[in-house]
Amino acid sequence: MQQTNTMIKLINGIELPHIGFGTYKTGANCVDAVREAVACGYRLIDTASVYGNEREVGEAVATCGTPREELIITTKAWRTQLGYDNVLRAFDQSMQKLKMDYADIYLLHWPARDYGVDRDSWRAMERLYDEGLVKAVGVSNYLTHHLENLLAVCNVPPMVDQLEFHPGYTQWDTVSFAQEHGICVEAWSPLARGRVNEDDLLVYLAEKYKVSIPTLCLSFACQCGIVPLPKSSDPSRIKHNLTVITLDEEDVKKILAMPQSGWSGEHPDLEPKKSVQVPD
């Protein structure tokens, strides 16, 4: 088990803070929310081309008063942007919207349903990394078999896998495989978007430690060596979500053993529920 507030080192030596800030659905509040997050102390900011908020994230970063080089900005190539040329083009478009000349972390947002496409996309990721345009490369929603496919052929290994992870949906097989191969796991929906707030075990543990359920969820992720990326548009919740505590190991095990329930419903090996395009 990991201490809850230690930095996490990627295999290429880049250090990530123990927690980052998610921006999906920050909507009209995006600029204010990201500025608030940086003011509160977040240094890792997560966006994606498909969120349609890279311009706002870029504006917030440029105007937040914290030097760009002190922030770790992640963005991602969407499902419609896979393949060698498409990934390179997607990266350029993201940099234009963010008004940045490099990304700290660039991820393939979802695996393709064809290993060959993933391999082509990954060659583009390696080129971006070799050219110094991206400080760390990784993937998101890659299960063990997708990671094995890349690890078998890559020159530069994936350094991050961003997965849905929260009490009630831990994808533990993939988490273990990734961690055993030196791939840092980040947690998306670490608060389960509030779905676990009534869970009996979590309510009991929140009372035991005298913390909120979100604090429990975030502490749980950190203690599993995972970097959670909570999203909030509310200044007090943005600040609140920086709090993590250390749970007894037995309690971490109990949360890991909760019945798996309440996930987003998206599985990387199935057709997407709806076809979503990257906004202009």
Ligand SMILES: NC(=O)c1ccc[n+]([C@@H]2O[C@H](COP(=O)([O-])OP(=O)(O)OC[C@H]3O[C@@H](n4cnc5c(N)ncnc54)[C@H](OP(=O)(O)O)[C@@H]3O)[C@@H](O)[C@H]2O)c1
């Ligand atoms: N790679 C991927 O495929 C993928 C997919 C989904 C998300 N993500 C990333 O992961 C980030 C987080 O995931 P998410 O946005 O799906 O879900 P989440 O962080 O688990 O939950 C966000 C929801 O919880 C509420 N909330 C936040 N803090 C709270 C608190 N302290 N108390 C009560 N409610 C609170 C927020 O409302 P308020 O805003 O009103 O506080 C919002 O409705 C995203 O923003 C995105 O950056 C990645």
